[in-house]
Amino acid sequence: MLGSAKTSGRRGAWSFLAIGLLTVLLVQVAGGALAEPRNPDGQQLELRARSLMAKLQEQYDAMERLTEQINEIGRAAQSPRSAATAPRTRHADQVVASVCPYCAVGCGQKVYVSGGKVTQIEGDDASPISRGRLCPKGSASKQLVTSPGRVTRVRYRRPYATEWEDLPLDRAMDMIADRVIATRAETWQERQDGRPTRRTMGIASLGGATIDNEENYLIKKLFTALGAIQIENQARI
Numbered sequence: 001m002l003g004s005a006k007t008s009g010r011r012g013a014w015s016f017l018a019i020g021l022l023t024v025l026l027v028q029v030a031g032g033a034l035a036e037p038r039n040p041d042g043q044q045l046e047l048r049a050r051s052l053m054a055k056l057q058e059q060y061d062a063m064e065r066l067t068e069q070i071n072e073i074g075r076a077a078q079s080p081r082s083a084a085t086a087p088r089t090r091h092a093d094q095v096v097a098s099v100c101p102y103c104a105v106g107c108g109q110k111v112y113v114s115g116g117k118v119t120q121i122e123g124d125d126a127s128p129i130s131r132g133r134l135c136p137k138g139s140a141s142k143q144l145v146t147s148p149g150r151v152t153r154v155r156y157r158r159p160y161a162t163e164w165e166d167l168p169l170d171r172a173m174d175m176i177a178d179r180v181i182a183t184r185a186e187t188w189q190e191r192q193d194g195r196p197t198r199r200t201m202g203i204a205s206l207g208g209a210t211i212d213n214e215e216n217y218l219i220k221k222l223f224t225a226l227g228a229i230q231i232e233n234q235a236r237i
């Protein structure tokens with residue numbers, strides 16, 4: 001399949017070259033004929049152009065035959081295993097457009113889903129940013145989603161504890177909210193050196209790369225509204 005694509009590309013390049021040369025010659029002939037319709041030099045030029053075009057056609061035909069022979073060799077050398085090879089994504093019943101969660105380049109991804117499960121993640125050729133490409137990290141995105149080591153529960157280690165424990169999500173959210181409210185109240189600065197500040201220096205936010213831009217938008221709005229000014233995020237678009 002790759003060999004076929006290569007030879008097809010080569011054929012396209014030769015066609016493009018031949019058509020380009022023919023066009024140049026035709027423009028020259030037409031230009032000469034229009035500018036000097038009765039000029040013997042113009043007739044000479046036309047004859048030369050026709051001869052060159054015939055030679056080009058011969059070379060083009062030879063290249064076509066050679067390309068076909070190369071394709072034949074490729075097919076003859078193909079093993080049954082290669083012939084039976086098919087894309088890993090052929091059984092996907094859904095393809096969802098997404099963005100790589102890792103870095104600020106924001107390469108486009110196609111997430112292949114089968115039976116409600118992510119089966120493959122590949123580059124999205126429709127993305128104007130990456131045009132189907134992913135770096136090794138982005139290519140391994142499926143592991144981020146499907147790894148058995150992925151933490152899917154809230155884990156909490158109490159002060160001075162030596163063990164982690166599971167917490168219900170609602171309980172964890174309440175604990176975070178209580179601490180944010182208390183910290184804000186304790187560290188609120190209405191003024192500094194006589195000038196209004198209306199801020200807290202006791203709260204900061206640092207987002208991770210897997211936070212997408214919609215989440216970042218909400219985080220920025222929330223913490224700014226709370227009076228925090230130390231808000232940063234690891235690069236992401």
Ligand code: SF4
Nearest residue numbers: 100103106107135138
């Ligand atoms: S980690 Fe790689 S694939 Fe993902 S956005 Fe960055 S450059 Fe693109």
